[in-house]
Amino acid sequence: MGVPGQQPGAVRELPAPERDVAIDLARFFCLALVVMGHTTMVSAVLHPDGTVTTENTLALQDWFEPIIWIFMVMPLFFVSGGITGLQSWRRLKARGGSGIEFAQARLLRLIRPAAALLAVMFTGLWIARLAGVTPQVVELIVTGAGMPLWFLAAYLAAQLNLPLLAALHDRAPWLTLASLATLVVAVDCFRGAFPALAYLNMIFLWCAVQQLGFVLADSHLLRPNRSALVGIVAGSNLLLGLLTGLGLYRGNMLVNLNPPNFCLLLLGVAQAAALQLARPALSKAASAKWVRTVVGVAGRRAMTVYLWHLPLLAAMSGLILLTDFPKPAAATAAWWWSRPVVLLGVIVLLLPVLAVFGRLEERPTASVHARSRPAVAVVTAGVVVFIPVADAALNGLTLALLGGGTACFVLAVLLLGRMPAPASAAVPASGGGAGAQAEGPLPQKPLSANVEP
Numbered sequence: 174m175g176v177p178g179q180q181p182g183a184v185r186e187l188p189a190p191e192r193d194v195a196i197d198l199a200r201f202f203c204l205a206l207v208v209m210g211h212t213t214m215v216s217a218v219l220h221p222d223g224t225v226t227t228e229n230t231l232a233l234q235d236w237f238e239p240i241i242w243i244f245m246v247m248p249l250f251f252v253s254g255g256i257t258g259l260q261s262w263r264r265l266k267a268r269g270g271s272g273i274e275f276a277q278a279r280l281l282r283l284i285r286p287a288a289a290l291l292a293v294m295f296t297g298l299w300i301a302r303l304a305g306v307t308p309q310v311v312e313l314i315v316t317g318a319g320m321p322l323w324f325l326a327a328y329l330a331a332q333l334n335l336p337l338l339a340a341l342h343d344r345a346p347w348l349t350l351a352s353l354a355t356l357v358v359a360v361d362c363f364r365g366a367f368p369a370l371a372y373l374n375m376i377f378l379w380c381a382v383q384q385l386g387f388v389l390a391d392s393h394l395l396r397p398n399r400s401a402l403v404g405i406v407a408g409s410n411l412l413l414g415l416l417t418g419l420g421l422y423r424g425n426m427l428v429n430l431n432p433p434n435f436c437l438l439l440l441g442v443a444q445a446a447a448l449q450l451a452r453p454a455l456s457k458a459a460s461a462k463w464v465r466t467v468v469g470v471a472g473r474r475a476m477t478v479y480l481w482h483l484p485l486l487a488a489m490s491g492l493i494l495l496t497d498f499p500k501p502a503a504a505t506a507a508w509w510w511s512r513p514v515v516l517l518g519v520i521v522l523l524l525p526v527l528a529v530f531g532r533l534e535e536r537p538t539a540s541v542h543a544r545s546r547p548a549v550a551v552v553t554a555g556v557v558v559f560i561p562v563a564d565a566a567l568n569g570l571t572l573a574l575l576g577g578g579t580a581c582f583v584l585a586v587l588l589l590g591r592m593p594a595p596a597s598a599a600v601p602a603s604g605g606g607a608g609a610q611a612e613g614p615l616p617q618k619p620l621s622a623n624v625e626p
Contacts, residue, residue: 193257195451196256199448200249200253204471211482213512216503248437254328254331255331255384259342276551280585286476286477286480287322288582291582292582298575312572326562331382356373358435371434375433413440422435477527546588546589550588551588557588
């Protein structure tokens with residue numbers, strides 16, 4: 174029904190969407206774990222012959238495998254992205270928006286911070302090369318930039334396919350999820366004979382995990398009680414334990430992450446159920462004003478933190494190699510005691526970066542505010558972004574590829590244009606129907622968590 178006294182077809186002010194504090198807090202927790210985990214994973218090693226290599230210290234520790242099983246939170250990013258992304262797409266669609274407009278908003282929101290990172294790194298590293306810094310140290314820092322790019326590629330692939338997957342979800346939600354899971358298993362079955370085929374799961378796997386967020390967002394699909402949710406968590410982990418125990422998959426979830434395999438989907442199922450279980454506790458914890466403030470600030474700069482923390486860690490490690498600063502051997506007691514200092518160093522380096530480049534995330538990017546661009550411009554932008562990212566994922570990031578990637582990302586930003594924010598948004602007074610605001614157990618109110626309007 175329309176507003177009394179308002180003419181059909183008139184528009185009304187749309188209130189700014191509230192943030193879902195439970196999802197925001199969960200994402201903040203995941204981001205903090207990722208940053209802390211990386212400070213204990215990446216080690217620069219200076220060999221007696223003067224060569225420099227990197228070492229993933231935690232991946233080499235057998236005792237760490239069951240711990241990373243618990244703290245591998247990457248699936249949770251995609252589950253929450255599915256929840257908020259579906260809400261965002263339905264609101265845009267209810268206003269008459271298109272998939273191209275959705276893709277434009279998503280691309281701009283994610284690649285603007287990445288374009289800044291690549292441009293600064295390429296310029297800075299070439300200056301370092303010209304200043305006589307050892308090429309191996311430069312390549313070490315370049316490698317640090319390449320690690321977060323795989324997530325950007327996977328998340329963009331999932332989000333850009335969201336309108337299509339949402340349409341399939343609306344028609345046959347369980348069949349869509351089952352089909353994606355089947356594709357994941359099929360790729361795993363043939364990856365031994367065709368290793369390059371494994372990278373298809375960068376799309377199939379993360380789209381399937383994102384689809385779990387769709388299921389949580391629609392209450393009519395599933396209304397499990399707490400006992401059922403506990404059973405889902407336990408059952409998923411038991412099946413995962415069986416598959417790894419039989420030797421069908423590795424028990425090390427870091428190995429299973431890139432390229433991803435069916436283990437990550439099982440983890441996603443368990444984490445989706447755990448998120449639903451923890452939602453009341455998360456909402457209660459986030460009721461504190463200081464928690465909401467911290468999480469809100471971090472959420473608005475989450476992509477900048479994620480993209481920059483590893484390059485800054487690599488840069489700090491490379492610079493330490495050029496000095497007489499103590500360099501304890503990896504996995505020794507002295508090395509473990511140095512990890513809090515390394516984490517503090519990364520945080521200190523992040524603060525000026527967030528002050529300068531965090532604004533790229535805070536600029537309005539809601540789909541409703543987008544100035545539409547031609548479909549060919551948006552599609553071209555997506556292609557030119559994925560070319561260097563796919564090359565880096567398959568062959569590793571080099572200084573030359575870093576320069577090419579910088580040019581591609583800047584070109585994509587130019588193709589996508591600007592997204593000015595009007596003082597308010599308007600929607601038809603008749604409402605958007607069921608799609609305008611999907612009801613569900615998670616979330617129960619409009620969102621603007623992190624990458625959503």
